[in-house]
Amino acid sequence: MTDLLKDMMNERADALGAPDLDVRAMVRDGDRRANRRLRTAIAGAAVAAAVAAAVVVPSIATRDTASDELVTGSLGGPLAYAANSTIHTEQGSVDVGRRILAFVHTPTGFVVADVTGAVRSVVGSEIIKVGQMDPEEGMRFASDGDVVAWVEGDPEGEQYAVLDHAAGTEVVRGRAGTRPVLDRYCDQVCPMRIIAVDGRTLYFDDARGVLARNPLDSEPAELIPAVGGERPVVLDVAGGLIARLAAGETRVGPDLDGGQQIDGSDLSPDGQYLLSESPSTWDRGIQPKVFDAATGDAVPVDIAGAYWEAHAYRWLDGDTFAVLARDQDDDLERFVTCDVGGECSVEFSVPVDVPVLLPAR
């Protein structure tokens, strides 16, 4: 297949003529954009100068009245998805007014990032702007329960932002103090990345390993150093355990040395289980797998094999996870909850042509 697929792509690419590019227009447009960014940065710096680093901002939250008018209902239920500008659950939907590109489902409500990079808290019918991501740097959340974190600013002035949704809309911001990761495949200096939130602690990618920081409680940062000179790809942190990819293997342990080898990337909130997926085969799509993180033993999964494809995408609590499942010729996708070692149940279904966006884990 490698041959067939690669040959086909190489043939197509090789037959392509040289692109007709306008470098002068790139330089002109680029200078214009850079100047606009510079003006914004200067304005931002003037405000930031009045605020010490890593302090609790008294709340930058502002009422988003334009969006409030668009609210169509209140929400509930354990599972949710977004389609265009609307979040849906089994019990209702809410339109935030702008196309959603990423969101988190917390016990309190939702935190969404729209196409402009605006970050909003959605609780019932109340929508409040709480932050601003840079759409050009990608929009990504990390969360654990009600604690939600994201990165704001451009790579030259990045800061973390973290919110305890249960406590309201107050956002803590600050510099992470990470040593930038250098990787030829992302940038000279990779953008700051929050790998995961475990409890109230944020875990940052760092050139030296992983940096743990709990700004909500003003605890000092702690470096978890890489071992053996090779920086691992950290997949998840939960329950004090770290799942990492190193030398082609996934390992789970309290630090970046040794640990249990398990094929999975998504730890349950208490770190007891690891969620994984079996690769698709000729006659079956991906299927969920669950492992005991302490022993590496597989735990039976009720839904495995029940549908042609079942994508386990998120832990809901310590022993319940969410699955999006469908059969090969089915015109519905099913939102399913599964108990580890127990039964699964279909919560609701949506047509397959709905552009479903799932919540961040």
Next chain:
Amino acid sequence: MARRDPADFAEFVAARSPALHRAAYLMVGERQLAQDLLQEALTKTYVAWPRLRDPSKAEAYTRRVITTTAISWYRRKSWQGERPTETLPEGTAVGHDDAVTQREWLWTALQELPPRQRAAIVLRFYEDLTEAQTAAAMDCAVGTVKSQVSAGLAKLRTGLGNRYGDQAHELLPANLMVVTP
């Protein structure tokens, strides 16, 4: 701080734009769209030029912009109700210029994959990036790359199976599904 040097940038464009153009074309399937995509991605690269002193970093940055922009463009198109109008080539009896027919079919099938799956496959199997490198280019987690590649290949496999029956096993052997970092 390094300055934004148009001459250096123009040199980079001349040297690397053909390769970047090819990858963009595989992701969007249309020559003009690929060219527009590259023009936009290189403009963003020029904005970031002062912190991209090493040309290899600039190329990686441009590739990431191409990938994420291609995905967002297709999302926008699908919301506007625009769908690919091409249909997969009609079946041809096995034995009739098979290789050409299979590649033609595979090209069309690749273009009908969802944009994230298509991008992941192009980066993994045309650009030969690792999963971690692909994740960086797509600005997503490694696990997402795994699932996108797996789902995309499964669709290609299913389509080929429906079309070529048992012969498809030879075209898409199962070991391709073992995706290593």
